[in-house]
Amino acid sequence: MIEKFKETAKFLSNKIDFTPEVGIILGSGLGGLGTKVKNATIIAYEDIPNFPVSTVEGHSGKLIFGQLGNKKVVAMQGRFHYYEGYGMKEVTFPVRVMHFLGVKNLIVSNAAGGLNPHFKQGDLMIINDHINHFPEHPLRGKNLKELGVRFPDMSKVYNTELIKIAEEIATENNIGVQKGIYIGSPGPTLETKAEYRMFRTWGADATGMSTVPEVIVAHHQGMKVFGMSVITNVSEPADPNIETTHEKVQDVAGVVEPQMTKIITELINRM
Numbered sequence: 001m002i003e004k005f006k007e008t009a010k011f012l013s014n015k016i017d018f019t020p021e022v023g024i025i026l027g028s029g030l031g032g033l034g035t036k037v038k039n040a041t042i043i044a045y046e047d048i049p050n051f052p053v054s055t056v057e058g059h060s061g062k063l064i065f066g067q068l069g070n071k072k073v074v075a076m077q078g079r080f081h082y083y084e085g086y087g088m089k090e091v092t093f094p095v096r097v098m099h100f101l102g103v104k105n106l107i108v109s110n111a112a113g114g115l116n117p118h119f120k121q122g123d124l125m126i127i128n129d130h131i132n133h134f135p136e137h138p139l140r141g142k143n144l145k146e147l148g149v150r151f152p153d154m155s156k157v158y159n160t161e162l163i164k165i166a167e168e169i170a171t172e173n174n175i176g177v178q179k180g181i182y183i184g185s186p187g188p189t190l191e192t193k194a195e196y197r198m199f200r201t202w203g204a205d206a207t208g209m210s211t212v213p214e215v216i217v218a219h220h221q222g223m224k225v226f227g228m229s230v231i232t233n234v235s236e237p238a239d240p241n242i243e244t245t246h247e248k249v250q251d252v253a254g255v256v257e258p259q260m261t262k263i264i265t266e267l268i269n270r271m
């Protein structure tokens with residue numbers, strides 16, 4: 001496996017003349033950030049050796065290398081979800097490759113359902129911890145000890161310094177942000193009312209179908225991690241007849257995208 005990571009990283013390194021310092025997974029809420037990358041070198045996933053190919057509606061698959069603010073970055077436009085049928089090794093493959101490209105920091109965004117009763121649709125949430133509720137673990141199997149330890153400590157995964165900077169940026173720009181625990185579950189179904197209640201009882205503030213695998217792998221290999229969710233729907237809507245649809249999730253994510261983009265671009269500048 002490690003040879004594949006290296007092979008893919010070498011292929012990509014040959015196309016650029018810098019070392020990206022920051023990796024960004026452009027999930028919901030950050031879709032447009034890719035267009036802000038200057039002097040971009042764009043490589044479609046299907047042209048990258050060993051890369052899985054993205055299929056889900058609303059996500060196109062490419063890597064964008066270039067300059068964002070004062071940093072060299074690599075952004076993933078389109079991620080691989082477990083519910084699409086990928087195994088966790090495929091879901092996290094790009095994050096392993098980022099390590100071999102020299103990336104030291106990972107920024108992740110996603111859409112999530114709000115469980116915390118204080119959350120409203122359209123809120124932004126800084127992730128300060130997570131619960132892994134996926135049935136397959138990305139680190140299962142032989143440990144790649146060149147990359148990290150067999151039993152990684154998980155007590156400080158989301159970097160507290162980056163969280164502090166992001167909160168300062170939000171305050172300076174009059175953007176309200178929540179902070180909380182993200183539970184990653186397999187999907188593709190959204191939760192039943194009973195499942196939303198269960199996740200809340202477990203202590204989670206928001207639920208979604210991504211992020212946790214990539215974050216585990218990033219942390220395993222020693223990257224600093226920052227994650228943010230757009231709360232696209234809430235588990236106890238004022239009108240109980242309101243249903244959650246993929247279209248609604250995307251619409252809400254689009255509305256708050258400028259705010260999330262502002263926080264993330266400025267965070268990258270101040271890292």
Ligand code: HPA
Nearest residue numbers: 111112113207208209249
């Ligand atoms: N559940 C799971 N994933 C989601 C949700 C949700 O309610 N909203 C957006 N992504």
